[in-house]
Amino acid sequence: MTINDSAANLTNTGSPSDDYLRLEHSNADHSRTFVVNWCLGNTCNYACSYCPDNLHDASKPWTSYEVAENFARRVMDHYGPDRKYYFEFTGGEVSLWKDFLKLAEFLKARGARVGMISNGSRSMDWWQKARPLLDHVCMSFHPESALEKEDHFFEVAKFLSEGLRLHLNVMMSPEKFDACYAVATRLKNIPNVSIAMQPLIVNFGSELYKYTPAQHHIMDKQYDLIVKHIKHTREFEYFRGAMQKVYADGRRVSQAPHRFINNGQNNWAGWKCKVGLEQIVVDFDGKVFRGWCLVGDSLGHVADPDFKFPTEAITCTKTMCHCNFDIMATKYRANAAVETGVSP
Numbered sequence: 641m642t643i644n645d646s647a648a649n650l651t652n653t654g655s656p657s658d659d660y661l662r663l664e665h666s667n668a669d670h671s672r673t674f675v676v677n678w679c680l681g682n683t684c685n686y687a688c689s690y691c692p693d694n695l696h697d698a699s700k701p702w703t704s705y706e707v708a709e710n711f712a713r714r715v716m717d718h719y720g721p722d723r724k725y726y727f728e729f730t731g732g733e734v735s736l737w738k739d740f741l742k743l744a745e746f747l748k749a750r751g752a753r754v755g756m757i758s759n760g761s762r763s764m765d766w767w768q769k770a771r772p773l774l775d776h777v778c779m780s781f782h783p784e785s786a787l788e789k790e791d792h793f794f795e796v797a798k799f800l801s802e803g804l805r806l807h808l809n810v811m812m813s814p815e816k817f818d819a820c821y822a823v824a825t826r827l828k829n830i831p832n833v834s835i836a837m838q839p840l841i842v843n844f845g846s847e848l849y850k851y852t853p854a855q856h857h858i859m860d861k862q863y864d865l866i867v868k869h870i871k872h873t874r875e876f877e878y879f880r881g882a883m884q885k886v887y888a889d890g891r892r893v894s895q896a897p898h899r900f901i902n903n904g905q906n907n908w909a910g911w912k913c914k915v916g917l918e919q920i921v922v923d924f925d926g927k928v929f930r931g932w933c934l935v936g937d938s939l940g941h942v943a944d945p946d947f948k949f950p951t952e953a954i955t956c957t958k959t960m961c962h963c964n965f966d967i968m969a970t971k972y973r974a975n976a977a978v979e980t981g982v983s984p
């Protein structure tokens with residue numbers, strides 16, 4: 641891909657450009673892992689300029705502990721003991737929720753895997769308590785607030801990398817680009833992590849911030865500049881990953897989820913999709929949906945005693961599947977009658 645077309649394709653909503661019949665997990669175990677992507681609240685100690693106010697302005701109270709534990713229990717009871725469970729919590733900044741570690745402890749005791757997305761700002765004391773309860777952390781470096789605490793971010797990253805699977809995003813502010821690139825360059829010395837230099841998108845929508853050609857070039861070359869230098873000495877369990885295009889003649893071609901977006905191949909309108917059977921999402925209000933695309937509307941509320949979990953794949957009605965999480969659900973052409981062999 642050239643520097644110029646990576647930006648242009650962010651808003652390309654064209655159909656999948658080839659004739660594969662279904663899109664399934666490259667790792668078959670991932671289709672058996674039920675993922676809950678759960679927004680627990682919108683309180684954050686940062687207020688990044690590229691983040692919509694309602695993602696950090698504390699206008700929604702945290703979920704109550706009792707409701708959260710009950711819903712988590714019902715998910716695992718409903719989808720049954722043959723599946724693995726991965727709960728990934730987002731905010732806001734979920735490490736600020738007073739009951740976060742208590743909920744993580746409950747889930748771990750039930751055999752579930754637990755992950756979180758964090759800005760990494762909590763104290764080392766907090767992370768020392770958290771690490772044994774977590775399987776995965778996605779920690780993002782937000783330069784507007786974190787640059788002055790770069791050493792703390794580095795220290796937390798190093799500590800977490802020694803006990804769990806850690807992904808590090810460096811949010812590449814165009815104005816602070818050189819400093820962000822220096823942070824990514826420093827982080828690549830931590831073994832066993834993954835790192836992505838993330839281009840910023842206005843309000844987390846579809847419009848990319850303006851970058852110079854040189855800045856695009858650095859982000860496009862991040863594998864050579866950063867990723868390939870990271871040492872890997874340990875194996876980790878993954879819950880989601882590449883997807884595989886399956887063709888009528890049996891060919892299988894793997895592709896990372898973000899490539900579908902970058903290449904403008906993220907339109908599965910009219911296809912059947914297993915969001916809701918392989919994963920669900922919970923928004924700040926406690927409303928449950930199959931995916932962040934909101935296709936099929938809300939399934940109910942986490943506190944609803946009559947909550948009904950979905951039992952069938954849904955027909956996609958959107959022309960743009962906009963986030964990696966939603967892309968990582970099995971999809972198949974409605975007229976291809978293809979199944980993956982995994983029932984909810």
Ligand code: SF4
Nearest residue numbers: 684686687688691696
């Ligand atoms: S740290 Fe995350 S949630 Fe908080 S303001 Fe920044 S982008 Fe928004």
Ligand code: SF4
Nearest residue numbers: 913933935956961966
């Ligand atoms: S937009 Fe939703 S329903 Fe459509 S393919 Fe993506 S996840 Fe599935």
